[in-house]
Amino acid sequence: MTHRLTEANLLEVWEGGLGGTAAARSLLLASLAAPAGEDVADLPLSTLNSLLLELRRGAFGDALPCTTDCPACGDSLDVSVAAAELRPPPGSTEGGVDGLLPVTATLTTGGVTVTFRALTGGDVRAVDPAAPRARRTLLRRCVVDVSPPPADDVPDEILEHVAGRLAELDPGADTVVALTCPQCAHRWEAALDVADQVWAEVCGYAHRLMHEVHSLARAYGWSEADVLAISPQRRQFYLEASAG
Incomplete structure (x- = not known):
């Protein structure tokens, strides 16, 4: 890996992500963990998730703290998920940081053969989720070829067939956590947006860091x-000393 998230660049990364869409922030963060020159927008979603998890592990550790509510009894759960549990199986997709585009697949329905590929980060970034028919627009980007060509555009029912095949084409595109409620023993799977999780931690750390800068600048006149430039351990000492 040629890049990583450090205190030296975290504030710049945080500032660069402000005002951007969730998809744009995801690509910004993933690019930090990708090899130099890699266009992460062309990578399938599972590979982006792997990059985000690697970035998160290097910056904040392997365990992701999460909070959710049981859908059966409403009890609140605080759980810790290891990054390894969320990574797709090795070799589950042909895309990756080696620069290959996502693998394609075909399906035949109603006498029509459709060739399609996995969704990429660039696809998600290009589609406004609040726009009319955003789901159709996103699925349409996956279609590489239709035979015989449709008279108009690809029908919605065919796109829904494509949607049903995307999970097997790119395992790990959607990250889920298997949970069991300790109160009522209900079992379910909860979706986890890795990019949102990492961005929330970046924001939290950036705010804490800026408060430290403010306190020490006021106490000692430092820039x-x-x-x-001071290590977190020494910085904590100066914070405590200035407060006392």
């Missing part, structure tokens, strides 16, 4: 660069 932001001066504060960030």
Whole structure:
């Protein structure tokens, strides 16, 4: 890996993601863990998730703390998920950080043969989720070829068949966590948006870091660069000393 998330670049990354869409932030974060020159927008979603998990592991550790509510009894659960549990199986997709585009597949329905590929981060970024028929627009981007060509556009029912095959084409595109409620023993799978999780942690750390910069600048007259040049352990000492 040629890049990683550190205190030295975290504020810049946080500032760069402000005002952007969730999809744009996902690509921004994934690019930090990708080899130099890799266009992460062309990678399938499972590969992006793997990059995000690697970035998160290097910056904040392997365990992801999550909070959710049991859909059966409403009890709140605090769980910790290891990054390894969320990674797709090795070799489950032909895309990846080696620069290959997502593998294609075909299906035949109603006498029509459709060739399609997995969704990429660039696809998600290009489609406004609030736009009319956003789901159709996103699925249409997956279609590589239709034979025989339709008179108009690809019918919705064919696109729904494509949607039903995307999970097997790109395992790991959707990350889920298997949970059991300790109160009522209900079992279910909860979706986890890795990009949102990492971005929330980046925001939290950025805010804490800026508060530290503010406190030490006020106490000692240091610049932001001066504060960030100090290790977290020494910085904590100066924070405690200035508060006392």
